[in-house]
Amino acid sequence: MEMNCLTLKDLISPRQSKKEFIDDDGESAQKENIFDRPRMTPKTPMKIEPIDLSKQKSGTPERSPITPVKLTDRPLSDPWTPTANLKMLISAASPDMRDREKKKELFRPIENNEFGDAFPDPLQCDPTDDGTGDDYEKQRPSRKQKSLGLLCQKFLARFPSYPLSAEKTTISLDEVASSLGVERRRIYDIVNVLESLDLVSRVAKNQYCWHGRYRLTQTLKKLQQIGEMQKYEELMAYFQHKELDLDGRFGEHKKETFMDFQDRLDFSEAEYPSASANSRKDKSLRIMSQKFVMLFLVSKTKIVTLDIAAKILIEESQDSADHSKFKTKVRRLYDIANVLTSLALIKKVHVTEERGRKPAFKWIGPVEFTRNSDDVKMDISTCVPYPACTSRKERLSRHASFNTDQPSSVVKRKVSSEPSSPHKGRQDDYCSKMLKLGYACCQKTEDEASKCFATGSAHNQTEVSSLSAPPVCGDSDCHLTSSPSLPSSANPDAPNVPLPNGLNDHNLPLSAQSASRADAGKATVLPNQRFVYVPSPSLYVLCGSLHENLSRESVLEQGNGDYKVQASPCRAETAEASVKCRKQNCQRCVYPTTAPAEEEPTAKRQSLEQSDGPISLVLSKKTSKQADAETSPDSNCSSTDQHRCFQLESGSTVVAQPTRRATAKCSEIQEHGKLFISKDLKENLKENECSSQENGKQSFLPQYLYVQPATGLNGINFLFPANHPPAPINLSSGSMPSLNVPCMMVPSTALAPFPLLYSPAVTSQVSTAPTGSFPNVTCMNFSMPGLTSTTPVFIGTPAVVAPNSSKLPALDPHQQMQSAVHLNPVLGPTCTNAKTDPPVCMGHPVTLLKLQQHSSTPLTPKNMRSTPQEAFFKTPGSLEDAALWRKNEGNQSRTASSAQRRLEISSSTSD
DNA sequence: CCGTCCCGCCAACTT
DNA sequence: AAGTTGGCGGGACGG
Numbered sequence: 001m002e003m004n005c006l007t008l009k010d011l012i013s014p015r016q017s018k019k020e021f022i023d024d025d026g027e028s029a030q031k032e033n034i035f036d037r038p039r040m041t042p043k044t045p046m047k048i049e050p051i052d053l054s055k056q057k058s059g060t061p062e063r064s065p066i067t068p069v070k071l072t073d074r075p076l077s078d079p080w081t082p083t084a085n086l087k088m089l090i091s092a093a094s095p096d097m098r099d100r101e102k103k104k105e106l107f108r109p110i111e112n113n114e115f116g117d118a119f120p121d122p123l124q125c126d127p128t129d130d131g132t133g134d135d136y137e138k139q140r141p142s143r144k145q146k147s148l149g150l151l152c153q154k155f156l157a158r159f160p161s162y163p164l165s166a167e168k169t170t171i172s173l174d175e176v177a178s179s180l181g182v183e184r185r186r187i188y189d190i191v192n193v194l195e196s197l198d199l200v201s202r203v204a205k206n207q208y209c210w211h212g213r214y215r216l217t218q219t220l221k222k223l224q225q226i227g228e229m230q231k232y233e234e235l236m237a238y239f240q241h242k243e244l245d246l247d248g249r250f251g252e253h254k255k256e257t258f259m260d261f262q263d264r265l266d267f268s269e270a271e272y273p274s275a276s277a278n279s280r281k282d283k284s285l286r287i288m289s290q291k292f293v294m295l296f297l298v299s300k301t302k303i304v305t306l307d308i309a310a311k312i313l314i315e316e317s318q319d320s321a322d323h324s325k326f327k328t329k330v331r332r333l334y335d336i337a338n339v340l341t342s343l344a345l346i347k348k349v350h351v352t353e354e355r356g357r358k359p360a361f362k363w364i365g366p367v368e369f370t371r372n373s374d375d376v377k378m379d380i381s382t383c384v385p386y387p388a389c390t391s392r393k394e395r396l397s398r399h400a401s402f403n404t405d406q407p408s409s410v411v412k413r414k415v416s417s418e419p420s421s422p423h424k425g426r427q428d429d430y431c432s433k434m435l436k437l438g439y440a441c442c443q444k445t446e447d448e449a450s451k452c453f454a455t456g457s458a459h460n461q462t463e464v465s466s467l468s469a470p471p472v473c474g475d476s477d478c479h480l481t482s483s484p485s486l487p488s489s490a491n492p493d494a495p496n497v498p499l500p501n502g503l504n505d506h507n508l509p510l511s512a513q514s515a516s517r518a519d520a521g522k523a524t525v526l527p528n529q530r531f532v533y534v535p536s537p538s539l540y541v542l543c544g545s546l547h548e549n550l551s552r553e554s555v556l557e558q559g560n561g562d563y564k565v566q567a568s569p570c571r572a573e574t575a576e577a578s579v580k581c582r583k584q585n586c587q588r589c590v591y592p593t594t595a596p597a598e599e600e601p602t603a604k605r606q607s608l609e610q611s612d613g614p615i616s617l618v619l620s621k622k623t624s625k626q627a628d629a630e631t632s633p634d635s636n637c638s639s640t641d642q643h644r645c646f647q648l649e650s651g652s653t654v655v656a657q658p659t660r661r662a663t664a665k666c667s668e669i670q671e672h673g674k675l676f677i678s679k680d681l682k683e684n685l686k687e688n689e690c691s692s693q694e695n696g697k698q699s700f701l702p703q704y705l706y707v708q709p710a711t712g713l714n715g716i717n718f719l720f721p722a723n724h725p726p727a728p729i730n731l732s733s734g735s736m737p738s739l740n741v742p743c744m745m746v747p748s749t750a751l752a753p754f755p756l757l758y759s760p761a762v763t764s765q766v767s768t769a770p771t772g773s774f775p776n777v778t779c780m781n782f783s784m785p786g787l788t789s790t791t792p793v794f795i796g797t798p799a800v801v802a803p804n805s806s807k808l809p810a811l812d813p814h815q816q817m818q819s820a821v822h823l824n825p826v827l828g829p830t831c832t833n834a835k836t837d838p839p840v841c842m843g844h845p846v847t848l849l850k851l852q853q854h855s856s857t858p859l860t861p862k863n864m865r866s867t868p869q870e871a872f873f874k875t876p877g878s879l880e881d882a883a884l885w886r887k888n889e890g891n892q893s894r895t896a897s898s899a900q901r902r903l904e905i906s907s908s909t910s911d
Numbered sequence: 912c913c914g915t916c917c918c919g920c921c922a923a924c925t926t
Numbered sequence: 927a928a929g930t931t932g933g934c935g936g937g938a939c940g941g
Contacts, residue, residue, distance in 0.1 A: 143939050188932055334916055
């Protein structure tokens with residue numbers, strides 16, 4: 001995705017490697033990276049590269065010319081040799097960090113290989129050569145190869161976008177630097193930006209915690225809000241028109257506001273005492289990054305030129321806007337942009353202004369999360385931010401846990417603590433139930449999602465793809481209690497998986513999110529998550545009594561966009577329930593009010609905004625195209641897709657009818673989705689297979705049957721897609737009849753025994769799609785005996801994530817990078833490099849397919865859920881659970897991904 | 912020639 | 927004092 005920029009560059013650069021162009025995708029990038037590392041090595045003493053040098057930069061066989069320093073280093077490093085790597089590793093243990101680095105470089109190749117495993121890089125292969133390899137030389141990377149963007153991709157590839165909550169992924173800067181074969185300094189650049197988005201947080205020296213993207217949406221939301229408050233939009237407009245100097249007023253005013261909000265923004269800092277003081281950092285990349293992102297989020301066009309951004313940032317941060325400063329700012333912005341691009345949040349474009357063409361970046365990340373749903377959801381679920389929610393504390397605890405490696409139990413507690421408020425107790429149960437149901441329901445079938453997404457929903461595909469379990473409701477407790485699997489707990493806040501539009505599923509449990517993700521076309525399973533999102537396309541479950549209003553909306557929403565749909569319906573009801581719970585129980589209580597109504601409008605807005613033509617700026621071709629897509633969609637989408645979606649069939653009462661909102665959303669979604677989709681496709685070609693299938697399915701619009709809640713359901717309403725071919729709905733058994741639905745809902749308890757809820761076989765039966773394809777089609781048996789009871793329903797198979805997920809590995813690291821799918825433990829490792837590491841996926845989301853595979857492998861009850869305790873933890877820890885399972889399985893690596901492990905190990909050793 | 916941005920010096924901060 | 931962070935900008939790369 002973002003990669004585009006990179007890719008473009010890469011593509012452009014004929015240079016070497018080109019091979020890698022692909023960088024766009026993680027793969028290439030990774031490869032490059034991998035290679036790069038070796039290449040990178042240049043710095044490293046090794047310069048083994050000399051050879052490399054020969055290749056590239058042609059002229060300068062040596063980089064050294066560039067930086068003398070490197071030269072010095074180089075000498076140190078020996079030519080690559082396997083042994084050398086080992087040595088390096090060993091040495092790594094040694095105190096000398098720098099030495100480590102050198103070592104690192106050495107390692108890099110190895111690690112790279114990991115990636116390489118997945119993606120053999122020609123270049124990498126060479127490494128074996130010891131450097132002498134001319135290949136290496138070739139590989140020798142051009143600057144591009146060394147680019148921060150690639151480096152960042154590599155970095156990201158090491159970590160699951162949606163790590164199991166429990167999993168505390170600590171990032172050792174040294175470790176990472178060494179593994180990536182770069183100087184630590186470079187890692188700081190990356191980490192600082194990631195930190196700005198709360199993807200990571202500093203735990204201690206050289207130690208960062210990897211949070212993944214759970215919080216991304218939330219963070220973006222906040223940033224957006226802040227940006228709005230600060231009126232960045234105005235500023236941007238102002239500059240765009242003038243580009244000249246800033247008005248003092250804006251700057252100052254903004255500064256103030258900005259500062260005010262800054263606190264909020266600085267999650268990490270606030271959260272982490274350890275975090276260094278902000279002082280210096282006011283100007284830091286981190287803040288700049290946040291501001292930069294705000295500009296995008298506030299921008300109607302979603303396009304920000306560097307110069308404008310620099311001007312705005314200068315003003316705020318610094319009074320003087322010297323030209324030199326300006327230049328410096330721009331430089332920094334490039335750094336930031338590279339990272340953001342790697343995150344697939346922006347991509348480079350060119351804006352043609354009156355003056356001429358300017359470099360600019362376009363936001364391609366989630367937009368819709370916009371406050372609408374997200375806010376609410378987030379707040380609700382996570383309780384996070386503003387309200388005094390414990391979120392931070394939780395975060396802290398989490399971090400702490402992560403940092404400390406606290407046992408999952410600890411984590412759990414923390415997690416639980418959050419949500420768990422005294423009140424909760426029963427409410428929790430209820431909530432959990434609801435949530436569960438919601439999840440289940442929420443989980444749309446991939447088809448639907450794909451449909452919507454296919455068109456546009458994809459926004460977040462990256463995220464979606466990654467699917468990792470999104471954060472569950474804030475009420476982790478509820479979830480936890482009943483279903484530990486709920487991952488979110490871990491990320492109470494985070495969960496905002498960036499569902500496109502509003503899907504925020506705060507309410508929705510993981511499943512929902514997963515569903516959304518699934519929408520993305522991938523069924524993902526979080527290893528940790530107990531619940532697997534089953535891509536059953538059409539099943540929707542509405543939890544809580546539906547208010548007609550809500551129901552409609554929800555329905556409509558559903559019809560609209562995947563995300564929305566899911567979110568809304570779930571939200572509506574689940575939200576209600578959740579809200580109640582929250583209100584009652586949780587601090588989190590969000591703002592129930594915010595709920596649906598607000599969301600809708602916002603969605604509209606957003607859509608509108610998006611649609612809004614570019615301001616003065618002229619978009620590049622690409623951009624223009626995109627813009628077109630964006631603009632056009634509304635009408636299109638609304639009419640067709642939406643209707644389709646909404647069409648209700650006889651069966652049960654028809655719930656929804658498309659609403660304008662829906663249309664609007666849809667349009668938006670489509671827009672975004674298109675963009676993303678394409679990207680995703682690229683990225684996740686492998687996975688895409690599945691997704692593609694799904695996409696194909698997308699065409700199919702689900703019709704929903706509204707099933708009145710059975711008595712036992714506690715007011716839960718289910719919507720089933722009428723079209724759902726395979727599985728007729730069977731309502732049987734008392735309150736909770738077993739239903740044949742695309743999705744299975746199973747009481748957690750029931751699940752425990754069963755390794756897999758979601759059976760591939762079933763899917764095969766049901767789904768037309770090949771087994772390999774997403775099961776979305778598959779019908780699931782929906783038995784919810786326990787539903788009424790507190791027992792949560794789980795969809796999907798937690799356990800499914802079999803340790804063997806290794807199979808999955810097919811996934812490209814890219815994906816990971818992009819937040820795409822997190823592979824199962826196995827995958828994780830593969831992706832990450834974990835080669836060495838046993839495939840233990842921590843919470844990496846897995847594709848259903850994978851799951852299926854895994855599922856094939858029966859899980860032991862242990863694995864399934866293991867002890868309730870764990871389960872609890874799991875919430876966040878659902879992942880953890882997975883880990884536990886894995887452990888049980890024999891994977892030692894618990895939660896930590898191989899990479900992580902490595903880090904830990906290394907760190908520990910080093911430390 | 913110019914946009915992009917790598918690289919690493921070195922200062923602010925921590926420990 | 928040693929180590930960690932990260933601001934900063936020279937200057938190379940790449941087109």
